[in-house]
Amino acid sequence: MEFKHKPVLLEETIEGLKIKEDGIYVDGTLGGAGHSKEILKRLSSKGLLIGIDRDEEALKAAKENLKEYTNVKYIHGNHDEIEEILQQQNIEKVDGILLDLGVSSYQLDERNRGFSYLGNNELDMRMDKSQQLTAKKVINSYSEEELANIIYEYGEERYSRQIARNICNARKEKEIQTTEELVKIIEKSIPAQAKKDGHPAKRTFQAIRIEVNNEIKPLYNTVRKCIELLKNGGRLCIITFHSLEDRAVKNAYVDAQGKCTCPKDLPYCVCGAKSEGKIINKKPIIATEEEQSENSRSKSAKLRIFEKKWYKKQKKEVSNMPRYQYETSPRKLEPEYVPVRKKTQKQNTKSTQKQTVKTKYQIQKEKKKVERKNHAKQIALVLVIFGMLLAVSYREIHIMEMFNNKKEMENQLALIQKENGQVEKDIKAEESKLDWNVIRQKASEELGMQEANKITVDLNKTDNVEKDERLIKEDNTSFIEKIIEKLIF
Numbered sequence: 001m002e003f004k005h006k007p008v009l010l011e012e013t014i015e016g017l018k019i020k021e022d023g024i025y026v027d028g029t030l031g032g033a034g035h036s037k038e039i040l041k042r043l044s045s046k047g048l049l050i051g052i053d054r055d056e057e058a059l060k061a062a063k064e065n066l067k068e069y070t071n072v073k074y075i076h077g078n079h080d081e082i083e084e085i086l087q088q089q090n091i092e093k094v095d096g097i098l099l100d101l102g103v104s105s106y107q108l109d110e111r112n113r114g115f116s117y118l119g120n121n122e123l124d125m126r127m128d129k130s131q132q133l134t135a136k137k138v139i140n141s142y143s144e145e146e147l148a149n150i151i152y153e154y155g156e157e158r159y160s161r162q163i164a165r166n167i168c169n170a171r172k173e174k175e176i177q178t179t180e181e182l183v184k185i186i187e188k189s190i191p192a193q194a195k196k197d198g199h200p201a202k203r204t205f206q207a208i209r210i211e212v213n214n215e216i217k218p219l220y221n222t223v224r225k226c227i228e229l230l231k232n233g234g235r236l237c238i239i240t241f242h243s244l245e246d247r248a249v250k251n252a253y254v255d256a257q258g259k260c261t262c263p264k265d266l267p268y269c270v271c272g273a274k275s276e277g278k279i280i281n282k283k284p285i286i287a288t289e290e291e292q293s294e295n296s297r298s299k300s301a302k303l304r305i306f307e308k309k310w311y312k313k314q315k316k317e318v319s320n321m322p323r324y325q326y327e328t329s330p331r332k333l334e335p336e337y338v339p340v341r342k343k344t345q346k347q348n349t350k351s352t353q354k355q356t357v358k359t360k361y362q363i364q365k366e367k368k369k370v371e372r373k374n375h376a377k378q379i380a381l382v383l384v385i386f387g388m389l390l391a392v393s394y395r396e397i398h399i400m401e402m403f404n405n406k407k408e409m410e411n412q413l414a415l416i417q418k419e420n421g422q423v424e425k426d427i428k429a430e431e432s433k434l435d436w437n438v439i440r441q442k443a444s445e446e447l448g449m450q451e452a453n454k455i456t457v458d459l460n461k462t463d464n465v466e467k468d469e470r471l472i473k474e475d476n477t478s479f480i481e482k483i484i485e486k487l488i489f
């Protein structure tokens, strides 16, 4: 069968990827390579496209479609393992990644794949035929409650409980093997008036397909991984067809962008929110009316674009609205569905969320705290300077006092020395008097009183204080020696 699939949002996606001619691009949902061909047209021979699909038939069709291109690598694998796939190719980072999720028109139309509620085929629905879980296994082995939840959550089917109950009742008698058998059970479970809303089995078939191929649970983590694998400035474009897919992608983008809670007037983020890049379109891009009328598959398609960016300083987000038509009122999702993202968020963000989500009030509080600290520091500094000045002036005063004391002491010393000098003089005068008396006595003893009186004519003159002074001033020993000489010889 010919591979027929019309790529949705083609122009918007190619523009969203901002293709660099020498870049490395990954199409994680190669399919019939409708998008990939447009990417390859924009690549030089140095550029490279890695095409991943878990459906080998899709890979075959892609190879045929891209046979003129040599710079393509075809990989049979699951894009949830994109990191490992790129590692095997020795590729660390890429310039762009595209995920055009869900099934292709080809897969739906290929009746023997069991995706379609039209015709009568084996209940299969596997995109990768090597996997164990089939739709038949899900329908025949899951509990009634599990089936009801899957049909309700993935199929958004109001009559999920009745359908699940009827499946379980039917399989008690005989294993449900074909798509036709399942369609009949569904039709039986839905009231007549609800059947006007499209084919009654459409939603249940979608739900079973999502479960078989595990299309939603790993999606949040896959998106985060894809963002990690982008080079700076690299783009990630994801097209979803289911509200739960879109929610997982949106949540992953928002978390990767990081939530800045800084006041709006600050040019740079100061709240510590970490960002891996920015969401290019806040609202998903949807197909134009023209495309929707040409391709009914495009009606539920939503394109979200993310750009990887590392900022030295986290520059604040500036809204960058693309020129495409936006969905005006996104469908409200069932609140009770808990996708993988919630668990991951709990695990991953225990520490980071505390960091990232700060209220305006908290920021103001922190600012005031810093201001108070600075104020206290200034006061402490002034006190220290004042204390130092006090210490210096006290020392000055002390030195002055010491200086004055020294002067006074010197004066006193001088006075004492003067007094001491006087005392010395007095003592010497006394001594000289004594000496003189001894001399006179000696002279009178030796020479007799008369001779002694003759020699010492001027004794009368010297026998007074003046003489004593003369004795002190002059060399008294030599004077005494002269007199003794006179007296003796």
Ligand SMILES: C[S@@+](CC[C@H](N)C(=O)[O-])C[C@H]1O[C@@H](n2cnc3c(N)ncnc32)[C@H](O)[C@@H]1O
Pocket (backbone or CB within 6 Å): 005, 006, 007, 008, 028, 029, 030, 031, 032, 033, 034, 035, 036, 052, 053, 054, 055, 058, 077, 078, 079, 080, 100, 101, 102, 103, 104, 105, 127
């Ligand atoms: C909507 S189609 C893609 C069509 C493609 N963009 C084109 O223009 O022809 C989705 C394709 O992705 C593949 N696919 C879905 N989930 C996948 C997964 N987890 N890993 C790899 N391929 C996947 C499907 O087998 C299918 O071929």
Ligand SMILES: [Zn+2]
Pocket (backbone or CB within 6 Å): 259, 260, 261, 262, 268, 269, 270, 271, 272, 273
């Ligand atoms: Zn911030």
